[in-house]
Amino acid sequence: MKIASWNINSLRKRQERLLDWLAKEEPDVVCLQETKCSDDQFPELALSAAGYRCIFHGQKSYNGVAILSRDELRERQAALCDESEDPQARVIAATINNLRVFSIYAPNGQAVGSPAFHYKLQWFVQLRDCVAEAQKSFPQVIVCGDFNVAPEDRDVHDPALWRGAIMCSEEERAAFRALEQIGLRDTLRLHHAEGGLFSWWD
Numbered sequence: 001m002k003i004a005s006w007n008i009n010s011l012r013k014r015q016e017r018l019l020d021w022l023a024k025e026e027p028d029v030v031c032l033q034e035t036k037c038s039d040d041q042f043p044e045l046a047l048s049a050a051g052y053r054c055i056f057h058g059q060k061s062y063n064g065v066a067i068l069s070r071d072e073l074r075e076r077q078a079a080l081c082d083e084s085e086d087p088q089a090r091v092i093a094a095t096i097n098n099l100r101v102f103s104i105y106a107p108n109g110q111a112v113g114s115p116a117f118h119y120k121l122q123w124f125v126q127l128r129d130c131v132a133e134a135q136k137s138f139p140q141v142i143v144c145g146d147f148n149v150a151p152e153d154r155d156v157h158d159p160a161l162w163r164g165a166i167m168c169s170e171e172e173r174a175a176f177r178a179l180e181q182i183g184l185r186d187t188l189r190l191h192h193a194e195g196g197l198f199s200w201w202d
Contacts (some may be wrong), residue, residue: 003029005103005144011035011064015043022050028070029096031103031144035064042066055094063089065103065145069096080123081130091127093134100138102131104145112169120148124175132182143184149176151186154195 004027008014011032022030030052035042038060047054047068057078058064067073073094079086086092093102107123110116127143134141149172153159162168180186188197 001029001099002027003031003142003144005031005033007033007105007146009034009036011043011066012037012041015046019046019050022052029101030068031101032066032068033064033103033105033146035066036061037064055092057086057089057092059089063105065089065092065105067092067094067101067103069094071096080126081133095138098139100134100141102141102143102145104143104147106146106148108148109166109172112164112166112171117166121171121175124178128178128182131179131184135183143179147176149173151176155198157198
């Protein structure tokens, strides 16, 4: 199964690029983040014509997540486990065959020590608990998305510049490691252990 994740940073602006990429790469599953469109604006018909079923949870101008799949998407969940509906449109999950798939867009955190930073850390605790709960029911769980964390120094171009800053703080890195401690693996580093390859830049 070929699975991809893409922070698309406005699906409406990049819809044609996405469709071209789908035709070229032919992934089985795609998780999208920062779709930045309300559910009634989501291009479901165009993606269906390209061979993909879709579930999505969005809001106008901000955030938004989606999962595209060639196979049936079952058991839609648009929230962390202790929420009825994610008000910030940061989480969506579905079952594809026997695989439980999450597409997540983690909070940015704004600045180390700020209220938004503490919200981010608590959000990661909720995410970890939610994934751990899913692991009880599903033999395979994958969490795709934009975690807004550089887990190690090799994940940033200039570690000295970013050390201790937002997305590189030890608290955020510990929150990311807590996900690995329940059995998740960072697939970028699983296949590319060397440095010099980045999944985010600014």
